[in-house]
Amino acid sequence: MSQLHRIASGGLINRTKPLSFKFDGKSYQGFEGDTLASALLANNVQLVARSFKYHRPRGILTAGSEEPNALVELRSGARHEPNVRSTVAELYDGLVAQSQNRWPSLGFDLGAVNSLLSPFFAAGFYYKTFMWPAAFWEKVYEPLIRRAAGLGKPPLHDDVDGYEKAFAHCDVLVIGAGPAGLSAALAAARSGARVILADEGPLLGGRLLSDKRVIGNQSGLDWVRATEAELASLPNVRLMPRTTIFGAYDHGVYGALERVNDHVATPPAYEPRQRAYRIYAKRAVLAAGAIERPHVFGNNDRPGVMLGSAMRTYINRYAVLPTKRVAIFTSSDEAYATAQDLIAAGGSVQAIIDTRADATISAPKDIPHFKGAQILNAHGNKQVQGVEIKLADGTIRILDCDGVAMSNGWNPAVHLTCHQGGRPVWDEKVNAFLPGTPPPGMSVAGAAQGHFGLKETLVDGSQLGAAAADELGFKAQAIAPPDTDPESLAHKPLWRVKSSSGKCFVDFQHDVTDTDIELANREGFRSVEHMKRYTTLGMATDQGKTANISGLAILGEASGRTMAEVGTTIFRPPYTPVSLGALAGHHVHKNFRPTRLTPSHQWAEEQGAVFMETGLWMRAQFFPKKKSEGWLEAMSREVEITRSKVGVCDVSTLGKIDFQGKDVGTFLDRVYTGTFSTLAVGKVRYGLMMREDGFVQDDGTTARLSEHHWLMTTTTAGAGKVMAHLEFCHQVLWPELDIAFTSVTEQWAQYSIAGPHARDVLKKLVDVQHDMSNDAFPYMACGAITICNGIPARLFRISFSGELAYEIGVPNRYGDALVRAIMKAGEEFGITPYGLEALSTMRIEKGHVAGGELNGQTTPRDLGLIKMVSQKKDCIGKHMSERPAMLEPDRPIFVGLKPKNPNAKITGGAHFLDKGAKPSLENDLGHMMSVAYSPMLKSWIGLGLVKRGRERIGDTIRAVDFVRGTEFDVEICDPVFFDPEGARLRA
């Protein structure tokens, strides 16, 4: 398997390290330092892909990240990655790649029949073809489009590799490590400024890796090596090769993607494949270079047609002669360097076809040189076999060749300058769009600024790098640039070749041709943004890096406007595709967000508890006795034992906020609907909290531990929001109040002990000096106590279950020990642990509101809690909760609901209708908010909002659930189903 197109010597490849790889199942060899594209070309593989729409054979157009054609599927199985640009995929031993968008094979692709149907696939074909009949859309058109669309196939398995997120800070970020970037970094770094130099490629040097240049008295490559060595020696410099700066965001924040291990088969252990950085830079120098423009002529997409700059890259950097007999098509003096490099590498230049009649540069000796000539059309299918050229005098000639090198001037890579709204400006002198207003703190150096000469780029870089550091207070000096070898940059772009017979592609990746753009213009899509969407120009994964400017020029020509008048579409991040995996980093699956564990988690696990996620918390849902016990059975048992004996439940997840200060009572009066300033020390009160818009946001209890020390609890789900709300109330509304508060949710483990034997269990734990009798520690009492021989604890006689109940809090570190101690103490009374299901059932039996009812759309009045709202004072939300519409008697109000058939499994979300009423908005009476199976009532029960519900106690209505397809008769009843007098909790 010899590499027939490999040049015998030279190049930045390591010939001592041959690498094997497979493309479409066939084995090839390349060298370390190759890209997949250069290795394919070394093996004379010209046909590497099929195009998106017409399935035309495609080869390799570029040698960089702008590649539109040569996309492949890389790797296999779980590491399979579609749409990889082979021009930037570094070769490694054992690399496996497949061509995509072809069936059954790359050489024989049935999809190519689309080419024959091309009249139907012109611009806007989606909109025209798939319009009628409307019924066809879902069943016929959409599946058809879905099958045909897209390039590579997405991977079918979870990605097995790891990704990281990282952060970096610097004074000066230099984007791109070509001659401009290297000199900018050096000038800034010598001043002591912290510099990050990032480049998308594995090697620093930019075009100096691809062109044989002289800087001062050394070669361009030696200059790169010397500069890199100095930068690497400085402690304030960080070199980041293989790192693409893909976005420029507000305030000097840059998004960067480091391809840490894309160049190896599998990442080493503990290393990520990619790392997404957020770089905070005080200044940035954009030295992203420029992208060469192709010519638009007939069949310009045939394999073998390549950018001239790319051809030089393959020859000089990779020691590969892409094609051996090349026609050079140029509108620029630069192509003459391509000719020289081709000849030096042993290739044959069949002719130089220069579109400029007045070109002054002379061709190498013995090379046919046609000035004022154009290539009309390329012959050949899977590779160029010749070109049809039109000479200045109009004669047509056929020229034999197997490749074409195009040079039509350069487009500065201004993309990052546009990410914050800057619009590029057309410059007549350099025939290119130049940066308009770059983001604050960014300057643009070298080719990205339209300064294409090597010396200019060195001057630019050094001046802007020094200026950036200087602005930050470093003493920086521009470095006097050495002389460079002479070069000729004269050019005059030719945007398209007219009178051509074949398809002339503008956007290779999306198969947009010059006539598509003309059609868009004829049909009225004259705005550049409209034309883009109608033709899909520039909307493929390459974002039209090689296509956009030619497209704009053709639109301008068709509509009689100049480039400046046509303008550009907006470049947005990312500059090149970024995988979602890198953006997600390690935040996937269970690590998507943090998990909070309760103090009793390990103990509960030992008991075989089934857990459920509530917000970030993992809470025990129920404790099955044996594996076969389901939630309903377990919950019923837990409720029955708790209500007849005693049960324990971890309630540590409730938010706890510790308040201190002399104005806490006043503050609580303002944030709660009730009055708290009158609460005696050693007492607890239930509190309801509204938002300022008058809807209930949370509830809980607040205990007064001492004169100036209070402890508030919030719901589990509301803890974060309530904390922020209270901080707002204090810091913004009433900063004059003398209070301080902090969240202590994590600091205290808290258990509810509930049931007739709760006191008996507690007595065994609480140290003897504390009187636990009902008189000494009545319902709603609280106090600091000690348990288990001196361990500090807080005791609250509060009850969510409706039973005689206590909540006991201990410093978190005792949480695990305490639950074990409670279980041991309760053994003789037949104690059971109970989970969320039982907790929820018991609160529904008692008609207590919780998450389902505190849904942000209910007022205290709606929830039957109007008595909780003090009429003697203002509080947050009071006025708004009393707006006329909120007082409307027809507004649904909180009631209990009992199905006529106790076994009818009513559902939350069901809507209420009167018997015989049609389901409509006008007839809607309200909806079910919470349901449970009540083991005490042996029936399903629910809580809901019913229009005029309090007046209709005893009525039977229908609970209709269209989502689950159920309908049951339910009776409206009081929301307190169990022990309505509350005798149990005061026992």
Place this chain on the structure above:
Amino acid sequence: MRIPCPFCGPRDSQEFSFLGQAGLKRPDPAAPDAQKQFHDYVHIRDNKAGMTKELWLHANGCRSWIVVERNTLTHEVTGSEFASPMTKEAAQ
């Protein structure tokens, strides 16, 4: 986007949560037209294009409510201060 926290220094905006327009005064609940005033206080906003003063909470930081001066057209942030005059005073 970065926000200068008067306590913590410049921090990534991810650490903050946004509330809205700053400088609104909670109405006097005893005012005769209090309900109308509360309606405006809760719902009516200037929604300015240009320089604004906004309330942000440094939620994953020092938990200070701060007033940030931001240009809604350019995202330029020109300054910030503690929302609480007490904290402002203490900081000086």
